[in-house]
Amino acid sequence: MTLDPRIHADLAHLAGLEARARGFDFLPRQPVGSALSGRRASRLRGRGLEFEELRAYLPGDDVRAIDWKVTARTGAPHVRVTREERDRPALLLVDQRMSMFFGTVLNMKSVTAAEIAALAAWRILGQGDRVGGLVLTDQGFDAVPARRSRGAVLRLLDRIADANLALSAEAPVAAGAAGRLDTALARAAEILTHDWLLLVVSDFDGAGAATLRLLTGIARGNDILLAIVHDPSAHETPASGRIVVGDGRLQVELDLADARVRRNLAGTGSGRIATLLAWQERLDAAILPVSAGEPTIPQLLRLFGAPLSAPARRR
Numbered sequence: 001m002t003l004d005p006r007i008h009a010d011l012a013h014l015a016g017l018e019a020r021a022r023g024f025d026f027l028p029r030q031p032v033g034s035a036l037s038g039r040r041a042s043r044l045r046g047r048g049l050e051f052e053e054l055r056a057y058l059p060g061d062d063v064r065a066i067d068w069k070v071t072a073r074t075g076a077p078h079v080r081v082t083r084e085e086r087d088r089p090a091l092l093l094v095d096q097r098m099s100m101f102f103g104t105v106l107n108m109k110s111v112t113a114a115e116i117a118a119l120a121a122w123r124i125l126g127q128g129d130r131v132g133g134l135v136l137t138d139q140g141f142d143a144v145p146a147r148r149s150r151g152a153v154l155r156l157l158d159r160i161a162d163a164n165l166a167l168s169a170e171a172p173v174a175a176g177a178a179g180r181l182d183t184a185l186a187r188a189a190e191i192l193t194h195d196w197l198l199l200v201v202s203d204f205d206g207a208g209a210a211t212l213r214l215l216t217g218i219a220r221g222n223d224i225l226l227a228i229v230h231d232p233s234a235h236e237t238p239a240s241g242r243i244v245v246g247d248g249r250l251q252v253e254l255d256l257a258d259a260r261v262r263r264n265l266a267g268t269g270s271g272r273i274a275t276l277l278a279w280q281e282r283l284d285a286a287i288l289p290v291s292a293g294e295p296t297i298p299q300l301l302r303l304f305g306a307p308l309s310a311p312a313r314r315r
Contacts, residue, residue, distance in 0.1 A: 006103070006107050006111060007103075007108055007111065008108075008164055008167070009110075009161060009164050010161050010164075010165065011154075011161040013115075013161075014115070014117075014118040014157040014161055015118075015154060017115065017118040018122040020297055021118075021120075021123040021126060023301050024123065024303075024304035025123060025127060025304070026090075026123070026124065026127070026197060026225075053081045054067060054070060054078055054081070055078065055081060056076060056077070056078055057071075057076075057077035057078060057079050058079075061079050062079075065079040065080055066078070066079050066080075067080045088129050088197060089130035089131065089146045089196050089197070090120075090124045090129060090130070090131045090132075090146070090196065090198075090199060091131075091132050091133060091134065091146060091192060091196060091198050091199070092117050092120060092121060092131065092132070092133040092199045092201065093133065093134045093136060093184055093185070093188055093199070093200045093201065094113055094117040094133060094134070094136065094160055094201050095110075095136045095181070095200075095202035095204075095205075095229075096110055096113065096136060096137050096163035096167065097136060097137060097177050097180060097205065098167065098171060098174075098177065099177070099178075099205035100113055100167070100202070100203055100205075100229070101167040101168070101169070101171075102231055102292075103231055103292050104232060104233045104293070105231070105232050105293035105294075106292060106293050106294060107292045107293075107296075108167075108292065109203055109229045109230070109292045110164055111164065111292070112229050112290060112291075112292040113202065113203075113227075113229045114160050114161070114164050115296040115297075116227050116229070116290060116296060116300070117157075118157055118160070119296070119297065120199055121133070121153045121156055121157065122153060124197075125149075125150065125153050128148070129148065130146040130147055130152075131147070131148075131152065131153060131156070132144050132145050132147065132156065133156045133160075134188060135156075135159045135163050136180055136181065136202070137163050137166070137180075138171075138174035138177040138180065139174055140180065141180070141183070141184045142159045142163070143187065144156040144159060146191075177205075178205055178206030180206070181202060181204065181205070181206050181207060181211060182206070182210045182211055185200075185211065185214040185215065185218070186214060188218065189214060192218055192221075192222050193221070194221040194222065195222065195223075196222040197222065197223045197224075197225065198222055198223070198224050198225070199224075199225045199227065200224070200225070200226050200227065201227040201229060202228070202229065203228070203229050203272065204226075204228060204272050204275075205272075207272065207275065207276070212279055212282070212283075215279070215283055215285070216282065216283060219283045219284060224284075224285040225285065225286045226276060226285055226286070226287050226288065227288040228272070228276055228287060228288065228289045228290065229291075229292060230272075230273060230289060230290070231291070231292050231293060232291060232292075232293035288300075288303050
C-alpha cells in the first residue's frame with residue numbers, strides 16, 4: 001500500500017533527507033536572524049579551534065598567532081588566542097505519541113517531528129559529531145546510543161519510522177501517556193554528562209513543573225533546543241464552519257461553531273507554547289516553533305537564518 005507522506009514517514013523518506021540537511025547548523029557562528037544567534041560563546045560548540053580572546057603579544061607567544069590587522073591598527077603586536085573544542089555529542093528526543101498524530105492543514109505533527117529529527121541527525125553527523133536518540137511512544141521509549149556513523153543515524157531513523165508507522169486513529173492511547181515525556185527526560189538526564197546537545201522534538205503534551213525541573217538539571221551542563229511542533233488550529237481557529245481531521249482512513253468532523261471545540265483546539269497548543277516560551281530564559285534554551293501546517297525544511301532554514309534560494313520541494 002502506498003503511504004500518504006503527510007500521514008506517515010517511512011525510513012526511505014527520512015533517509016532521503018540526508019541530501020537536504022544543508023543550509024543550517026548548530027555551531028556558534030549563526031546568521032543574525034537565527035534562533036541561535038547571541039548564544040553564549042561557551043555554548044553550542046562545534047569541533048576544531050574556537051576563538052577565545054584577542055590580547056597583547058607576550059614574550060614566548062607563537063608568532064603565527066599574531067593578528068596583523070589589529071597589530072597594524074593599534075601599533076602594538078596582538079595575538080589571537082584559540083582553544084581546542086571538545087567532542088560535542090547530541091541526543092535527539094523524538095515524540096511519536098498519539099498526541100502527535102494530529103494535523104488539520106498539511107502534515108501530522110508526528111511526520112513533522114520525524115522530519116525535524118532526521119534533518120538534525122544528518123546535519124549533526126555531517127558536522128562530525130556523535131548522534132543518538134530516544135524515540136518516545138505511548139508505551140515508553142526506545143534508546144539508540146550516540147555514535148559517529150551513518151549506520152547509527154539509520155538505526156535511529158528506523159526506530160522513528162517504526163514508531164511513526166504504528167500511529168493510527170484506531171490505536172488506543174495508553175494510560176499515563178502524558179507522563180512519558182518526563183520519563184524519557186529522566187533517562188536523557190542519565191545519558192547526558194557534560195557538553196552535550198539535547199534536542200527535544202515534541203508537542204510537549206503533559207509538560208509541567210516536573211518537566212521544567214528535569215530540563216533545568218540537564219541545562220546546567222548541556223545545551224538544550226526545544227522544537228515545539230504545533231498545528232495551525234492551535235492559534236488560527238475560525239469562529240464558524242466545520243473541519244475534518246483524520247488519518248487517511250478514519251475521519252472526525254468538528255463543528256467550529258461550538259465554543260467548546262474552539263477552546264479545546266486553540267487552548268491545547270497555544271497554552272503549551274506560551275508555557276514553554278516562559279521557560280526559555282530560565283533554561284537558556286533556544287525555542288524552535290515548527291508548524292505541521294507548512295513544509296518542514298523551509299521553516300528550519302528560516303529559524304536558522306539561512307536564505308531561501310529556491311522553494312524546497314518534498315520528496
